[in-house]
Amino acid sequence: EVQLVQSGAEVKEPGESLKISCKASGYSFTGYWIGWVRQMSGKGLEWMGIIYPADSDTRYSPSFQGQVTISADKSINTAYLQWSSLKASDTAMYYCARRIAGGGADYWGQGTLISVSS
Amino acid sequence: QSALTQPPSASGSPGQSVTISCTGTSSDVGGYNYVSWYQQHPGKAPKLMIYEVTKRPSGVPDRFSASKSGNTASLTVSGLQAEDEADYYCSSYAGSSNFGIFGGGTKLTVL
Numbered sequence: 763e764v765q766l767v768q769s770g771a772e773v774k775e776p777g778e779s780l781k782i783s784c785k786a787s788g789y790s791f792t793g794y795w796i797g798w799v800r801q802m803s804g805k806g807l808e809w810m811g812i813i814y815p816a817d818s819d820t821r822y823s824p825s826f827q828g829q830v831t832i833s834a835d836k837s838i839n840t841a842y843l844q845w846s847s848l849k850a851s852d853t854a855m856y857y858c859a860r861r862i863a864g865g866g867a868d869y870w871g872q873g874t875l876i877s878v879s880s
Numbered sequence: 881q882s883a884l885t886q887p888p889s890a891s892g893s894p895g896q897s898v899t900i901s902c903t904g905t906s907s908d909v910g911g912y913n914y915v916s917w918y919q920q921h922p923g924k925a926p927k928l929m930i931y932e933v934t935k936r937p938s939g940v941p942d943r944f945s946a947s948k949s950g951n952t953a954s955l956t957v958s959g960l961q962a963e964d965e966a967d968y969y970c971s972s973y974a975g976s977s978n979f980g981i982f983g984g985g986t987k988l989t990v991l
Contacts, residue, residue, distance in 0.1 A: 797979065799926075806883065807918075807926065807969055809979035823979055857925055864914025864932060864973040865980025870925040 764788040766871035773877045774848050781844035782874045784858030791839040792816035795861035798843045802854045848878045884983035891989040892960045900986045902953040902970030910951035914973035917955045921966045965990045
């Protein structure tokens with residue numbers, strides 16, 4: 763069974779750093795792109811970036827380029843999303859998802875809620 | 881790239897059918913057969929319901945069907961059930977330099 767299990771909710775202050783994770787199981791981790799999706803409260807879905815764990819080829823949406831870093835450790839089947847300096851505007855739910863042909867996503871993590879407030 | 885256009889809301893009574901539209905351009909919806917639909921219940925992760933315009937993943941009821949005409953894709957839910965009440969998002973491929981774009985979402989209410 764394919765599963766993507768994300769790390770738990772975080773409460774942070776502006777300026778702090780953060781790295782959240784997405785552990786994959788039930789399939790060949792290196793055979794699919796993994797993406798990260800942001801969903802702000804009451805809003806829609808936005809692709810942030812994607813990574814191909816086999817060679818760590820990473821691509822970012824222009825809106826998120828330079829704002830976050832996506833990485834993966836294929837030895838432990840885990841993808842990461844990190845911030846070096848959080849802002850209040852980063853408050854949102856973040857999902858990882860396994861990408862399929864044509865940019866869709868067939869399996870999703872349960873989401874990680876990030877709250878940034880002073 | 882702008883988000884795909886979906887109606888903010890749709891509704892129907894149990895047993896009825898409802899169709900949700902998703903309008904893009906020739907650079908996304910109209911240019912590729914890569915439209916996906918997702919169902920999202922409150923507090924839950926999105927769930928893939930349709931991919932490649934018309935295909936249903938294993939486990940998705942055949943009450944869910946979809947199509948595309950020109951730059952507009954559509955999702956039809958037949959025989960509405962209470963559990964179908966959720967937000968629905970469309971998504972389309974938009975070229976190799978783009979990750980794909982989502983629609984703004986449609987809140988489906990089962991009356």
